[in-house]
Amino acid sequence: MSVERPLWRALTAFRVLALCYAIARYCHTCGKYAHPLGGWLYLGALALWTLATLRRTGSALRCTKGFLLAELAVALTGILLTDALDTHARVVAGDNTLPSIWTAGAVLAFAIKGGWRWAAGASAVIGVSNVVERGALTGGNVHSIVLLFFVSTGIGYVVEVARGSEAALARALRVDAATRERERLARDIHDSVLQVLAMVQRRGGEIGGEAAELGRLAGEQEAALRALVRGAGAPGVAVAAAGGHGGDPAGGLATGPVNAPGGASDPDHGPQGPRDLRELIGRHAGPKVTVAAPADPVPLEPRTAAEVAAAVGAALDNVTRHAGPGARAWILVEDEPDAVLVSVRDDGPGIPAGRLADAAAEGRLGVAQSIRGRLRDLGGTAEVVSVPGQGTEVELRVPRRPGAHDAVRRHDRRERTS
Known part of the structure; x- marks a missing residue:
């Protein structure tokens, strides 16, 4: 919500309350006026104007420059009419003008609409009109003029600062949204194109001949694509990943491109109800x-479950890539009241010290995006613990949406009864 909106609502309320105050004060002092009927006519017109233009001060869009000038003209008319309708003695003594504090609402409208410069100009006009109405510059009107000037310009300055902050926040949100979208695309590229290119390069080198040349070209394209993704702003730490989430015919770990379970490539995915992780x-x-x-x-929610499963698949890819085809892996799922924990542990040689930082510099996205990036977007965390010679453990933690347990139970009951 815009920070200006409460100010416009406050201004609308101020105009109504100031009108009530001006009428009440005139009821108390109208007998002292030289021409009280003229004062009643002006206050009647002021009441009609205020009530008819209530919506005008509800937002900056409706509070146009033309309206502001008309509002200022109504205030000036009341101030200058006071000298003609009131007695000279009361005017010289510094008695309130007909619109009284309602005049401040016109100046505040300038401040909220245009900032401190507009407020300063409107305050100067009102100040000059007060001096003209009394015929002299007295201590009383100087005090009122200075007070109105500082209050209105102060509010105008705050409005300008708030607008600048809102614009900066909007730019930051756009940058954040663009960064997250780039990271999502980087994950998709890592889970499909990069892994296919890496597999073609590896198999081409193994086969030899013309396949080796094809593998070399695939390797060059993989390196170029990684550099492009890294230059697009995909931050974080990563290790290479090649392979998929499903078991191979020999019963080993993943060996094909990753397709996130429950995602767009999963035909079993359905949008209705939570998914069982x-x-x-x-x-x-x-x-x-x-x-x-x-x-x-x-x-878990369908998207959350799919992303967690895809992160597990990426962790298994890293096991295949770095621990070797003979490595074993253990996946542990823990269901806590407020979160779900998934641990992926292997018996490989572990990650050498500094390898993750080197992988990040090379633009590899296995841990940075396919694992940590996915969990970060879900509001969760991904921790990688590796001890050389003792394997690696990846712990994924994702917060649970309140009421998910009850929802899946209702969903299961519907399926059993159907």
Whole structure:
């Protein structure tokens, strides 16, 4: 919500209250005026104007320059009419003008609409009209003029600062949204194109001949694409990943491009109801991958479940890539009241010290985007703990949406009764 909106609402309320005050004060002092009927006519017109233009001061869009000038003209008319309708003695003594504090509302409208410069100009006009009405510059009107000037310009300055802050915040949000979209695209590229290119390069080198040349070209394209992704602003730490989430025919870990379970490439995904994370992660189970999960469903929102499962697939890719085809992996799913924890542990050689930083410099996205980036976008965390010679453990933690347990139970009951 714009910070200006409360100010416009406050100005609308101020105009109405100031009108009531001006009428009440005139009721008390009208007997002292030389021409009281003229004062009543002006206050009647002021009341009609104020009530008819209530919506005008509801927003900056409706409070146009023409309206501001008309509002100022109404205030000036009341101030100058006071000298003609009141007695000379009361005017010289410094008695209130007909519009009284309603005049301040006109100046404040200038301040909120145009900032401190507009406020200063409107205050100067009102100040001059007060001096003309009394015929001299007295201590009383100097005090009122200075007070109105400082209050209105102060509010105008605050409005300008608030507008600048809002604009800066809007720019920051746009940059953040663009960065997140680039990171999402980088994850998709990593989980598909880069892994295919890496696989073509590896297999081409193994086959030799013309396939080796094809593998070399694929390697060059992979390096160029990684540099492009890195230059697009994908931050973080990464290690290379090649392979997919499903088991291969030999019962090893992943060997093909990753397609996030429950995502766009998953035909089993449905938008209705929460997803059981056990089902998605259970697809990774095989002779070399052990999955341990609770007996009860682990419900998550469809997108959240798909992203967590994709992060698990990326972690298994890293096991295949860096721990070797003979490595074993263990996946543990823990269902806590406020969060879901998934741990992926392997018995590989671990990650050498400094390897993650080197991978980040090379633009590799396995950990930075496919794992950490996914969990960060879900409001969760991903921790990587590796001890050389003792394997690596990736711990994923994603907060649970309140009421998800009850929702999945209702969903299961509907399926059983249908």
